Amino acid sequence: MFEQQLFNGLTLGLIYALIAVGYTMVYGVIELINFAHGEVYMLGAFLCITFISALGIPLFPAIALAMACCALIGVSIDRIAYRPLRKAPRLAALITAIGVSIFLQNIAMIIWGSRPVPFPRDAVPRAFSETAFTLGSVSVSGLQVFIYAATIAMMIGLTLIINKTRVGTAMRALAQNQVSAALMGINVNRIIAFTFALGSSLGAVAGILVGMYYNTLSATMGYNAGVKAFAAAVLGGIGSVPGAMLGGVVLGIAETLGAGYVSSQYRDGIGYAVMIAVILLRPSGLLGKSVGQKA
Amino acid sequence: MKCKRGLVVALAMAAFFGMANLALAADVIKIAVPSPFTGPAAGYGDNVKAGVAMKVDEINAKGGVNGQKIEAVFFDEQCDPKEAATVGTKIAGDKALVGIVGHLCSGAHLAALPNYLRAGVAAMSPTATNVTISDKNKDAKGQVWSFRNVYRDDFQGAFLADYMAKTLGLKKVAVFYENSDYGIGLKDAFLKQAKAVGLTVVGEEAYMKGANDFTPQLTKIKGQAPDALFISGYYNEGALVADQAKKLGLAVPKFGADGLDNADYIKLAGPAADNTYLTAPFLAEKAGPEAKAFIDAFKAKYNRDVDWMSANAYDAAGMIIEAISKVGADRAKVREYLASMNSKEKGYKGITGLTFFNDKGDCEKPAFVKMVKDGKFVPAEKQMAN
Numbered sequence: 001m002f003e004q005q006l007f008n009g010l011t012l013g014l015i016y017a018l019i020a021v022g023y024t025m026v027y028g029v030i031e032l033i034n035f036a037h038g039e040v041y042m043l044g045a046f047l048c049i050t051f052i053s054a055l056g057i058p059l060f061p062a063i064a065l066a067m068a069c070c071a072l073i074g075v076s077i078d079r080i081a082y083r084p085l086r087k088a089p090r091l092a093a094l095i096t097a098i099g100v101s102i103f104l105q106n107i108a109m110i111i112w113g114s115r116p117v118p119f120p121r122d123a124v125p126r127a128f129s130e131t132a133f134t135l136g137s138v139s140v141s142g143l144q145v146f147i148y149a150a151t152i153a154m155m156i157g158l159t160l161i162i163n164k165t166r167v168g169t170a171m172r173a174l175a176q177n178q179v180s181a182a183l184m185g186i187n188v189n190r191i192i193a194f195t196f197a198l199g200s201s202l203g204a205v206a207g208i209l210v211g212m213y214y215n216t217l218s219a220t221m222g223y224n225a226g227v228k229a230f231a232a233a234v235l236g237g238i239g240s241v242p243g244a245m246l247g248g249v250v251l252g253i254a255e256t257l258g259a260g261y262v263s264s265q266y267r268d269g270i271g272y273a274v275m276i277a278v279i280l281l282r283p284s285g286l287l288g289k290s291v292g293q294k295a
Numbered sequence: 296m297k298c299k300r301g302l303v304v305a306l307a308m309a310a311f312f313g314m315a316n317l318a319l320a321a322d323v324i325k326i327a328v329p330s331p332f333t334g335p336a337a338g339y340g341d342n343v344k345a346g347v348a349m350k351v352d353e354i355n356a357k358g359g360v361n362g363q364k365i366e367a368v369f370f371d372e373q374c375d376p377k378e379a380a381t382v383g384t385k386i387a388g389d390k391a392l393v394g395i396v397g398h399l400c401s402g403a404h405l406a407a408l409p410n411y412l413r414a415g416v417a418a419m420s421p422t423a424t425n426v427t428i429s430d431k432n433k434d435a436k437g438q439v440w441s442f443r444n445v446y447r448d449d450f451q452g453a454f455l456a457d458y459m460a461k462t463l464g465l466k467k468v469a470v471f472y473e474n475s476d477y478g479i480g481l482k483d484a485f486l487k488q489a490k491a492v493g494l495t496v497v498g499e500e501a502y503m504k505g506a507n508d509f510t511p512q513l514t515k516i517k518g519q520a521p522d523a524l525f526i527s528g529y530y531n532e533g534a535l536v537a538d539q540a541k542k543l544g545l546a547v548p549k550f551g552a553d554g555l556d557n558a559d560y561i562k563l564a565g566p567a568a569d570n571t572y573l574t575a576p577f578l579a580e581k582a583g584p585e586a587k588a589f590i591d592a593f594k595a596k597y598n599r600d601v602d603w604m605s606a607n608a609y610d611a612a613g614m615i616i617e618a619i620s621k622v623g624a625d626r627a628k629v630r631e632y633l634a635s636m637n638s639k640e641k642g643y644k645g646i647t648g649l650t651f652f653n654d655k656g657d658c659e660k661p662a663f664v665k666m667v668k669d670g671k672f673v674p675a676e677k678q679m680a681n
Contacts, residue, residue, distance in 0.1 A: 001515065004514045005511055008511060009511075114332070114333065114340075114341055116531050116563055118562045118563045118565070129542075139543075139544065141542060210507075214507045214538075215534075215535075215538055215563060216535060216563050220334065256511045258511075259511035259512060260512070260515050261515075264500040264512045265501035267506075
């Protein structure tokens, strides 16, 4: 049973990680807690099933299209809601973020209704619902394998973009000091837009994977996921991309084991307790660096 | 100068529309419908809204009540007790609202109830099944202000335990329950009767509304090899429990009460929904000809199968409107009329059967058992003798 719980927790954790990465990147670059990120995740899932059921697009192209749309949505959110407030006190941007989140949630409710919507079963490859392999008492489904593979591939890709490309270098430079980066000839707004696009498309994938895994989507699904991903990002050290990945996985596994062995009633509580414990011991999170305040 | 003229125009317009409103107010009788229309429970609110709207449209198409049209005013309380208390204050304070169809959630109903008692306005809940409502709905004079067109949790919880043990002969059951007034009340009633009829409970797992991952609890329960799962909650989460149980290889019959009873349960759980047994206050297949007409009209209008919430809401609105038509648009008289429906002879004949109330405002409704078979709700082969 322990091994099974571990695999269950890993699935959940990788999905948290995928959302948390989007949070943490935006925070790293402009120090804004983007509360609307959970809604982008929700929109990604809904757009994907709409492409599948209304336009008849097969699953994988629909995922790609949903990612592209969410990238666009992420950039638009930044352009419309955050960029005008770039120089304003941070509290203003935070309030706007919450506003955008509520706005998007209600838009989704108008478009797709308030009832939960099932993920179109026919679009999901049959191999996903079958058991992929059995390890002792543990059975892992094809979909779980796909979730592991997709999230890990995505995170490797992201790490490469951040560490090996020019735009990644620019993102890291912005995270260190926006003014100096601008003086070095970096187009600050363009890099921020890129960050939003990247984070939002990863969020969309997470939403789609959750939709496929639980087979249920609802307009309000972004809120809970957003809070969990935020906790994961904080746990790992907000602003740190590898931290968010680790934080997501730790949170997912802690929650699952907590629900399995302690009490299901406290599952959220256990997740947050782990987060608080880590922050008490390591105020900057698991992989966060304790750097001084930025100039 | 320009500015002033604008002001005058605005004032004139305000006065005009204000008067238009007053003129309108004389022509309509308003009833309040507080339910969740946004937030996680909005799907249920939608069902109640559909049922009430059908009754109101039907009455208005026939010319209304005593020459006046009925208007349903919808209040969104998101199934949240805090919101419900606010909405309850608003409804209680607006004398134009003669009666109330609501609330949907037991927790919300309990939170809003004190306002209705103080202001003296009768509320008819189509769906709130929590037991404690029966004892919290009287004012200082001992008058009941809250009625309900649905049975209580202790009734359906005990009914399900009996059905599992006596009719189906099951032995071991695991329980999932939502951590809310509804989920806990239903679970407690179930556990009490389960003990009495010799069912062994091998696991009790709580979850919060909106939870979507039940694999840890199911993995744990699977080791205990239960014969059945009892889901004391609503269909969103229930469908996930069923689906994830199936994925983990736990292929046992599922049991649930009214909260699970929704066409969306099957849509969401897919093939995993099969072999789910539910108590239902309303069974389309066992319904009379009037109900058949309602079912068809509902399907034509909303393009989905009718659910028990809509049916109960339709009748709940029907009772309030009947009371208004008999005694006029007067809050106190409407209550008196509803309270006087206390025997079979004085009951209301609606599509969900004959409804009458005891001195606690509770009605006695029979329960049916239906089940999911090949992706469809069908009446269960074995019904309990009522």
